[in-house]
Amino acid sequence: MPYMTAEEAAEWGKTLSFEKVWAALMETRANLEEDRRKAEEEREKDRKRAEEEREKDRKRAEEEHKKAEEEREKDRKRAEEEHKKAEEEREKDRKRAEEFDKGMAALRAEVDKTTKNINGLSASVGELMQKMVATRLWDKFRELGYEFSQGSECRKFIREKRVLAEADVFLENGIYAMAVEVKTKLEVSDVDDHLERMDIISKFMRERGDRRELLGAVAGGIVSESALNYAQKKGFFVIAQNGEAVEIAESPGNFKPRIW
Secondary structure, three states: OOOOOHHHHHHHHHHOOHHHHHHHHHHHHHHHHHHHHHHHHHHHHHHHHHHHHHHHHHHHHHHHHHHHHHHHHHHHHHHHHHHHHHHHHHHHHHHHHHHHHHHHHHHHHHHHHHHHHHHHHOOOHHHHHHHHHHOOHHHHHHOOOOOOOEEEEEEEEEEOOEEEEEEEEEEEOOOEEEEEEEEEEEOHHHHHHHHHHHHHHHHHHHHOOOOOEEEEEEEEEEEOHHHHHHHHHOOOEEEEEEOOEEEEOOOOOOOOOOOO
């Protein structure tokens, strides 16, 4: 409102009535109330915005805390799993080491047993042949009906200065002879080798007019069950060491010695 002079004011006052003044007051009050309401709405909006921001911050913090907790749980489980795997590997290594130790112990025991058997039965072919002579092997064959009058070691069969065959032990008399192959450990392959040797010796004897019956035998400080059965099936006597003694292995009921 522009400034008025006193006269103007007095003149303007004459135009005012109670109703006009009351209406002006009511309008002013209404305006003030509207302003207050708007200000209250703004404050409420600000409060809600602030509340929403706090809720967002709380949820964001809660989510971050949840993620951090999940990561810690993952790390814990991962560490637990790695520890479990490491423990399992240590257990596997322990069992492998234990199995290896058992295997080595069993191997050492087997080696000791084999060494003991070899040393106890026959350390060499030479020792076995000496025991065969010392125990008078021919006396054992006498019990089977074979009367040998002489025997020799390392009997060679030579033609034109070439050794065709050699018998470790050769027992003989005027009627029959026996070629004995001696091995520290008798194998099936040794039996096959002696079969070929017997054919050569037999042919050698026949070429020289020697008509004596030729028998064969194999001997071993250690004789496997397969070698024993195979040799007897091929018609060989089998001689084995039993402790300090050298004996002819018991033959099956249908055994017939082969004559070359």
